[in-house]
Amino acid sequence: EDQVTQSPEALRLQEGESSSLNCSYTVSGLRGLFWYRQDPGKGPEFLFTLYSAGEEKEKERLKATLTKKESFLHITAPKPEDSATYLCAVQTWGSGNTGKLIFGQGTTLQVKP
Amino acid sequence: DAGVTQSPTHLIKTRGQHVTLRCSPISGHKSVSWYQQVLGQGPQFIFQYYEKEERGRGNFPDRFSARQFPNYSSELNVNALLLGDSALYLCASSLLWGMGDEKLFFGSGTQLSVL
Numbered sequence: 356e357d358q359v360t361q362s363p364e365a366l367r368l369q370e371g372e373s374s375s376l377n378c379s380y381t382v383s384g385l386r387g388l389f390w391y392r393q394d395p396g397k398g399p400e401f402l403f404t405l406y407s408a409g410e411e412k413e414k415e416r417l418k419a420t421l422t423k424k425e426s427f428l429h430i431t432a433p434k435p436e437d438s439a440t441y442l443c444a445v446q447t448w449g450s451g452n453t454g455k456l457i458f459g460q461g462t463t464l465q466v467k468p
Numbered sequence: 469d470a471g472v473t474q475s476p477t478h479l480i481k482t483r484g485q486h487v488t489l490r491c492s493p494i495s496g497h498k499s500v501s502w503y504q505q506v507l508g509q510g511p512q513f514i515f516q517y518y519e520k521e522e523r524g525r526g527n528f529p530d531r532f533s534a535r536q537f538p539n540y541s542s543e544l545n546v547n548a549l550l551l552g553d554s555a556l557y558l559c560a561s562s563l564l565w566g567m568g569d570e571k572l573f574f575g576s577g578t579q580l581s582v583l
Contacts (some may be wrong), residue, residue, distance in 0.1 A: 400574070430505065455513045456511075460510050
């Protein structure tokens with residue numbers, strides 16, 4: 356069964372304290388790995404898509420990387436406005452052409468000033 | 469341009485009732501997906517529609533149904549509501565379908581509470 360696990364469940368950082376969020380996946384065949392940000396009471400907001408091991412993408416203070424078993428979301432010198440829940444999701448070849456995303460449970464990040 | 473819009477934003481129902489949730493995709497997007505998000509968990513796939521046809525269905529009972537209209541808007545219907553159906557229901561639209569780059573744009577969701 357395809358599965359996505361994120362760790363830690365919650366993370367508290369001081370402003371400027373860099374860290375990483377982990378997304379481990381066990382899937383039949385990875386088609387793409389997605390990172391989303393979700394603020395309270397809102398829908399997920401797209402951040403990145405990664406397709407193959409070794410791929411990296413950056414956006415402001417965020418950098419996503421991908422290996423054959425996991426993905427990391429690195430947050431460099433975070434600010435309080437980076438506080439949110441970060442969701443990892445995979446799309447697999449086993450889902451055919453459904454476009455179905457399988458989400459992890461998310462990591463809730465709190466950045467204190 | 470307007471993003472994905474969902475209505476209503478909040479809804480309170482009692483067990484056994486029926487509910488209809490509505491979604492308008494981003495202009496030009498022909499694919500609409502529905503997800504259920506229980507508090508503290510990630511979203512779970514319910515349905516995907518493209519060009520008014522069902523293209524995918526998640527592991528949900530037959531009480532859940534959906535349809536897509538000619539203008540690409542969509543409805544999610546849930547019959548015989550159970551307490552466990554209480555969740556945030558998210559609609560997402562995408563430009564493409566089945567192309568391997570399913571960049572989904574989500575609405576803010578409908579928060580359904582079943583009492």
